[in-house]
Amino acid sequence: MNQPDRSPKTAVLAPQTGRLFGVGVGPGDPDLLTRRAVRVIEQAEVVAHFAARRRPGNSLRTIESLLRPEQIIERLEYPVTTEAIPPEAYRELIDTFYAESAARVARHLDAGRDVAVLSEGDPFFYGSYMHLHVRLAGRYPTEVVPGVTAFSAASAAAGMPVATSEERFTVLPGILPHGELVETLRSGDAVVIMKVGRHLPAITEALRAAGRELEAVYVERASFPEQRVLPITDHDGSDAPYFSLVLVPGRRLVAVDALTA
Numbered sequence: 368m369n370q371p372d373r374s375p376k377t378a379v380l381a382p383q384t385g386r387l388f389g390v391g392v393g394p395g396d397p398d399l400l401t402r403r404a405v406r407v408i409e410q411a412e413v414v415a416h417f418a419a420r421r422r423p424g425n426s427l428r429t430i431e432s433l434l435r436p437e438q439i440i441e442r443l444e445y446p447v448t449t450e451a452i453p454p455e456a457y458r459e460l461i462d463t464f465y466a467e468s469a470a471r472v473a474r475h476l477d478a479g480r481d482v483a484v485l486s487e488g489d490p491f492f493y494g495s496y497m498h499l500h501v502r503l504a505g506r507y508p509t510e511v512v513p514g515v516t517a518f519s520a521a522s523a524a525a526g527m528p529v530a531t532s533e534e535r536f537t538v539l540p541g542i543l544p545h546g547e548l549v550e551t552l553r554s555g556d557a558v559v560i561m562k563v564g565r566h567l568p569a570i571t572e573a574l575r576a577a578g579r580e581l582e583a584v585y586v587e588r589a590s591f592p593e594q595r596v597l598p599i600t601d602h603d604g605s606d607a608p609y610f611s612l613v614l615v616p617g618r619r620l621v622a623v624d625a626l627t628a
């Protein structure tokens with residue numbers, strides 16, 4: 368008769384990977400961090416952040432008071448910023464950079480460490496985090512923590528509602544060709560123009576061509592101590608930083624404004 372097998376059983380468990388968090392840190396002021404963002408950042412073993420060359424990184428600056436000395440900081444430094452590079456070469460450089468950044472984050476996840484990848488504003492609204500997300504989210508447990516976007520902070524800073532009622536609201540990158548900017552601006556609906564920086568003169572020209580420069584408001588570094596808000600017609604056209612945008616309220620709001628002035 369067969370004896371029951373009493374030998375000790377050893378379960379073969381898959382090694383536990385770390386978790387990936389894409390964390391929106393808001394527009395800059397630490398007061399605009401969500402409670403969930405604070406909890407995730409405080410608990411992560413690794414905090415990863417994107418940064419331009421020779422710059423400390425805005426997202427890290429926002430959360431630096433939360434960091435613990437034992438946390439690992441992964442600085443993911445863009446190989447290029449505003450240098451003029453042919454589009455093909457740029458695409459290749461930046462693709463390689465995102466692939467290498469994803470591999471660096473994956474090494475921590477494979478070692479069982481949770482990684483919080485910081486993202487200015489919201490991670491899925493023009494955020495670099497999404498380039499890691501598409502490469503890693505299918506392989507590791509992943510959570511995205513939404514954040515306050517730059518345009519929300521900018522309209523709050525300007526005290527200017529952006530869109531109402533049945534108006535459409537369009538987001539335009541300021542790097543678009545002149546014709547595309549003008550065409551959208553002529554529609555009369557609410558528009559926010561992101562990625563202003565050195566494109567400010569071209570954006571101002573497009574606003575003028577669409578007859579909307581008198582309504583447009585320029586906001587620089589919304590929610591930072593050095594924030595600036597001014598009608599675009601008061602800007603001398605020089606020196607707009609990357610962290611600036613232009614708000615153009617919908618015509619319905621502009622009309623109400625004119626009635627109550």
Ligand SMILES: C[S@@+](CC[C@H](N)C(=O)[O-])C[C@H]1O[C@@H](n2cnc3c(N)ncnc32)[C@H](O)[C@@H]1O
Pocket residue numbers: 394395486487488489490491492493494495515516517518520521560561562563564586587588589590591609610611612
């Ligand atoms: C790559 S996008 C990132 C957007 C971000 N993920 C968000 O949710 O707002 C960068 C652009 O956002 C805008 N931006 C980000 N932070 C800003 C701030 N504090 N003030 C004004 N514009 C800001 C600028 O137009 C900048 O060129």
